Amino acid sequence: MQNATEHTGIITRVNGPIVEARGMEYAGMQEVVEVGELRLMGEIIKVRNGVATIQVYENTTGLRPGEAVHCTGRPLSVLLGPGLLGTIYDGIQRPLQRIAEVDGPLLLRGEKVPPIDFTKSWHFKPLCKPGDSLAPGHPFGEVQETQSILHSILCPPKVSGTIQTIVPEGDYDGNTTVCTIRQEDGTLQDLTMYQWWPVRVPRPVQEREPLLEPLLTGLRVVDAFFPIAKGGASAIPGGFGTGKTMTQQALAKWCDAQIIVYIGCGERGNEMTEVLREFPQLKDPRTGRSLMERTILIANTSNMPVAAREVSIYTGITLAEYYRDMGYDVAIMADSTSRWAEALRELSGRLEEMPADEGFPAYLPAKLAGFYERAGKVTNLRGTIGTVSVIGAVSPPGGDFSEPVTQHTSRFIRCFWALDRDLANARHYPAISWLNSYSEYLVEVAQWWKSKDHEWKTNRGELMELLQKETSLQQIAKLVGPDALPDSQRLVLLIADFIKNAFLQQNSFDEVDMYCSPEKTTWMMRLLVKFNHRAQALIQKGASLGEINSLEHLPRLLRMKSEIPNHDTAKMAELEQAISSDLDALERRLNS
């Protein structure tokens, strides 16, 4: 790394993760520097009169004024190429597995392990021949990264030209030049399978596309009630213990994106370990391959340095954009964006900036907007469609959604899954409230659902209406007791109960119930709606609530989520038949 032109400065002040250094006239904003004798990694965030303010991504204990700061001349970047999938990185893309092999179980400082093992060989297949012209973002080769993911080797976004040489198909490592191109100005550019990209700069695309397809998550409350579109942005706010992480993990396991980037931002170390231990055992319901093969983990646990926490979500989204540029559907889980915002606040406080709401810096909304806007469905530079869906957890203090992070976030997302403390207390998971959540993607994705079940939208509307009605009836029932209500209203309470227990509540540890296919979801919705219609009609005809509640096959309706496998439509139809004949029998009895 060291060369004659390297610029160095001298540390003048150390205050936690913020370091000031003088003699930094040549340092650029956002440039990466190596600080002190240990060469800790940092980034320049302010330059004034030759004094640079640096945020250091590692613990600064023992650093003293007078030590040197080395400039590297490049902005904070991530390395992109085959070998990313299945790995766990820290916030600045250091591979935690190899660090553990080198340093043991504790994270030492100043460690510089390259993000990807360059000595590992990949089987490269060229897609071009000498003489072909290569445009930015177009692939010139491909590598089978995992069994299910074909990794296109893309020309970096700002490079183009005519291919001079390209290697034949074969195994090459990361240091090998696999392709040489002559650029328009006549210079030659060597390309390896890897490229760097600055994390704070969104990767360019051709065009943004409308979001029309749902991101199927396997969670009924999301798919049926508050759907998110592929390329959409969603927030999960909830107080502690309401199941943010559990919901994020369930989404990471079962959503139908091809690549998952899971960012543990300021959260528990054990949670990352859990994902690391559990995902390799689980199978992707669509490809049958291990879930870990499609997952990249970024871990900045709550005891790791706070400055790296600020960067971790940018690292994550840049990796996501890279796979999007190949044409994949990528989903990114950021757990939790509040910790990221708090990292901003902490750094801002150390910089002695003027605080806005609750001590957060005034640029918090701008930063949040910049992050969520990197989600989207796009035509990438190579002309294919790729998506990045962002699902961010928010941890409002005291579970109070009026705090700045929740409020600002809700301005930049279109899907809001509010977690409810009472539901969580009753262990009703996922604890997504049907009263406070919303999804603006509903209109866009309704068309897609229509192809699965043309009544999807009316069924959804009806179930939602029942739940709304139940809420207002409950208020009356709380005053007079449910028994004082007429049977038709008590039926609403009963069916709302069915919707909650048999449909919305989902057991993530039950082998059948943990993932619900769109077919089964539409079946279940249809069954519940139909049952509601028939039962209401029977009540009108004089049936009592007790008679309806004691129908022989009713318990099967309540257990269908765990007792009928996802693709067993025959069993679903049979259940529909059984319930319907129960109701018929009751009707005959009433008529006679």
Place this chain on the structure above:
Amino acid sequence: MKMPGLVYRGVRNIDGPLVFLDGIDGVAYDELVNIVAPNGEQRLGKVLDVTSHAAVVQVFGGTDGLSPADTRARFLGHPLEVPVSRDMLGRVFDGLGRPKDGLPLPLCKERRDINGLPINPYAREYPRDFIQTGISAIDVMNTLVRGQKLPIFSGNGLPHNRIAAQIARQAKLLNEKVDFAIVFAAMGVKNDVARFFIDSFEKSGTLHKVAMFLSLADDPSVERMITPRSALTLAEYLAYDEGMHVLVIITDMANYCEALREIATARGEIPSRKGYPGYLYSDLASMYERAGRLANGTGSVTQIPILTMPNDDISHPIPDLTGYITEGQIVLERDMSQRGIYPPVAGLPSLSRLMKDGIGKGRTREDHPHVASQLFAAYSRVKDIRSLASVIGEEELSPTDKLYMQFGKAFEEKFLAQGEFEDRTIEQSLALAWEMLHILPRSELLRVSEEELQQHYDTLTDASVVEKITQDAQ
């Protein structure tokens, strides 16, 4: 460069626990400082902020009696360290790891930086070993596992200390014979509380495997910042170097956070909620995260921090941020305590996040997860029905709702409540749970499977339950 031993005389400003030094050179961030008061008394401090010629030092012993002209400071060239050794078990220390029991410091091979180093998430082992505490409310509903951090959220006057002592006394693993070593850290608590724990350990004959770090209410408040870190440094050494299983009890985190706020205010930092600094979360996490297991090690650190919620308010920043970091919480309820229920573990807000993987087939019993879920669901229904009953009167409730009321009462008085020295096995606790569920009609139990109902519900007859309950009552 570095010149340990160089003594600086004179300080510029003194403000609360902070001392501002001028004209210094080569001082490192977080370095330990020896402050010598005019009367010759020595106090330790650490560097909070340093520029080329000035430093801000936080003094652990307090700044009483320091004068700007006659105070001397010696920078020691290393961050704060505590000695660690197996021989520290059975001893009492102050917050900085200096013996407080009148005996000399045990022979220690090394001293360690109290801040520790973060554990690489890749090198962690996911905690899954069920710890039987013998308390039904914890074992069945909020299971503690080895390597977990599970705080007790309490209030003033609630029996959190007795519960912590009971856990320490009864904790055992089901299929392994292990002796837990106990590291106890007290910050700002009264002398009697420390006395209570010492007595309790003495009575159960475990005092020889307890190391205590005491920084009591009359010790300088700044020392509380160091106490839990000293204790955790020893715990980590015992767990990861000596392969022991360590239970760390820390009380009271509220006092720690107040000390933190004091320092932040003295430094003129921009406060966040209720005057606590914006980095309270990171700071708490740097301690709570020091629990766990390593993938290739035998030992473990299990943390049971105790915090008293100011005004019993769970949304106060201290319990709130703690709940976001720890793996669940045991919440104590004043109302239940007033009714004489011990332990007054609140049914609904308590939670153990690691429970799901520590229980079930091959760990506790196959039906355990479903039973727990059913108890939560039923008890939450009880709460709804109680508020209904308070409006319309108990007489007006439907027959099913009346059964729920009965269940609620039995659940609190028979299942949750138990003796301070009563050690129930998990089998006993689960059997008791089924007895409680048997009060409810079979059709209400949707969260347990049909087979489980057949095996555990149908085998109980109403008569046998009534008999059992009346027997217990006598």
